[in-house]
Amino acid sequence: MDLLSAMRVFQKVASTLSFTEAADLLGIAASSVSRQVDALEARLGVKLLTRTTRRLALTEPGRTYKEQLATLLAELDAVHEGIASYAGQPRGRLKVSSPRVFGKRLLTPLIPAFLAANPGVTLELSLTDDYVDLVETDTDLAIRIGTLAESSLVSRPLGRYRRLAVCHPDYLRQRAAPAAPADLLAHNCLRYRRAGERVVWSFAGPDGEAGIEVVPQGDLVANDVEVLLEGTLAGSGIALLPYWLVRDALEAGQLVQVLPRYPSASTLQSAGIHFVYAINRRQSRKVHAFMDFVVQRTAGLLV
Numbered sequence: 001m002d003l004l005s006a007m008r009v010f011q012k013v014a015s016t017l018s019f020t021e022a023a024d025l026l027g028i029a030a031s032s033v034s035r036q037v038d039a040l041e042a043r044l045g046v047k048l049l050t051r052t053t054r055r056l057a058l059t060e061p062g063r064t065y066k067e068q069l070a071t072l073l074a075e076l077d078a079v080h081e082g083i084a085s086y087a088g089q090p091r092g093r094l095k096v097s098s099p100r101v102f103g104k105r106l107l108t109p110l111i112p113a114f115l116a117a118n119p120g121v122t123l124e125l126s127l128t129d130d131y132v133d134l135v136e137t138d139t140d141l142a143i144r145i146g147t148l149a150e151s152s153l154v155s156r157p158l159g160r161y162r163r164l165a166v167c168h169p170d171y172l173r174q175r176a177a178p179a180a181p182a183d184l185l186a187h188n189c190l191r192y193r194r195a196g197e198r199v200v201w202s203f204a205g206p207d208g209e210a211g212i213e214v215v216p217q218g219d220l221v222a223n224d225v226e227v228l229l230e231g232t233l234a235g236s237g238i239a240l241l242p243y244w245l246v247r248d249a250l251e252a253g254q255l256v257q258v259l260p261r262y263p264s265a266s267t268l269q270s271a272g273i274h275f276v277y278a279i280n281r282r283q284s285r286k287v288h289a290f291m292d293f294v295v296q297r298t299a300g301l302l303v
Contacts, residue, residue: 001036001039001040001043003040003043005036006036006037006039006040006043007040007069007072007073008026008073009022009026009028009032009033009036009037009040010036010037010040010048010065010066010069011066011069011070011073011138012025012026012033013033013037013049013056014048014049014058014062014065014066014069015066015136015137015138017055017056017057017058018056019033019034019037019056037049044061044065046059046061047059047061047062048061048062048065049062070135070136070138071135073138074135074138074278077092089118089119089120089285090118090120090121090285090286090289091120091121091285091286092120092121092122092286093121093122093123093124094121094122094123094124094140094141094286094287094290095124095126095137095138095139095140095141096123096124096125096126096139096140096141096142096143096290097126097127097128097132097134097137097139097141097142097143098125098126098127098142098143099127099128099129099143099145100127100128100129101224101225101226101245102143102145102242102244102273103125103127103143104127105244105245106244106294106298106301107125107143107294108125110293110294110297110298111123111125113293113297114289114290114293117293118286118289121286121289121290123290126139134153134276134277134278135278140277140284140286140287141275141276141277141287141290141291142275142276142277143158143273143274143275143276144273144274144275144276145161145273146161148274148276151276152278152279153276153277153278153279154276154277154278154279155274155275155276156274156275156276156291157272157273157274157275158272158273158274158275158291158294158295158298158302159272159273159295159298159299159301159302160272160273160302161242161272161273161302162242162243162263162264162302163240163241163242163243163264164240164241164243164246164250164257164264165178165184165201165238165239165240165257165258165259165262165264166232166238166239166240166241166246166249166250166255166256166257166258167232167235167237167238167239167255167256167258168232168233168234168235168254168255168256169253169255169256170235171232171235171236171237171238172256172258175187177258178238178258178259180259180262181201181203181212181213181214181259181262182214184201184214184216184238184259185214185216185217187216187218187237187238188217188218188219188236188237188238189201189216189217189218189237189238189239189240190218190220190221190222190228190231190232190236190237190238190239191216191218191220191221191222191228191239191240192221192222192223192224192225192228192239192240193221193222193223194223195223198215199215199216199221200213200214200215201213201214201215201216201240201264202214202264202265203259203262203263203264203265204262204263204264204265205262206261206262210265211265212262212265216238218237218238219236219237220236220237225241225242225245226245228241229241229245229246229249232246232255233249233254233255238258240264243301244298244301244302247301273302275291275294
């Protein structure tokens, strides 16, 4: 038995709780996955998994082993990558996690050029709005929008999260444009809301005064900013959307900004957008190559 290979196989099974899914991710047969886990359990003398016809579950030793392996394998990969970096080029698998729309709109167009410039790197991009535990999921790098929680992760600023109130020009042809945030109450506002949240739009005044808040009303609420973008492009109402999402439409005249003298004063705007990565990735050439590339290519969008 190749012990290191079996450890990696078990870690993937422990993360997915599926022999079939782990096999697909590893590119090997499910029967090979099962055999390697069996051999590892025999080597350790303990059961790591309980198996039924319907599901897999980790035993208590299995949970402990999974947690310790995550750190061990990440450190081992960092050691190997550090030595390989003497060859001068980033190399190896790079797993990146990003919020879904941000990744789709900003990162996806950059991937071909990044991979062409770094032929030794294999990129695995995960787009999700869920919080991702980097160690648990063996993720090298994540992008976080908003206030960063206290943690042992290393962070690097990527840019500001700036939101603009926008609408289609046709929407204003039969109604007066809002002159102040309070005027939004007379408009159809397309609102972003996560489950259980109260929607409040916050603005700063023309002289920098903060704390101007409006509880907007309208006929569309969604937890996806792309849905709201489509609504504004159709002339349905006013939405408060990220600049990086609406810049092209603004430049093309498909959208116009309203309340330009009242910038959004949301927490997200002040907290910004960050890369985060585990401390054992501090010297990773592939991680830094990706961060440098994204920072350079998105500089005009995230200011």
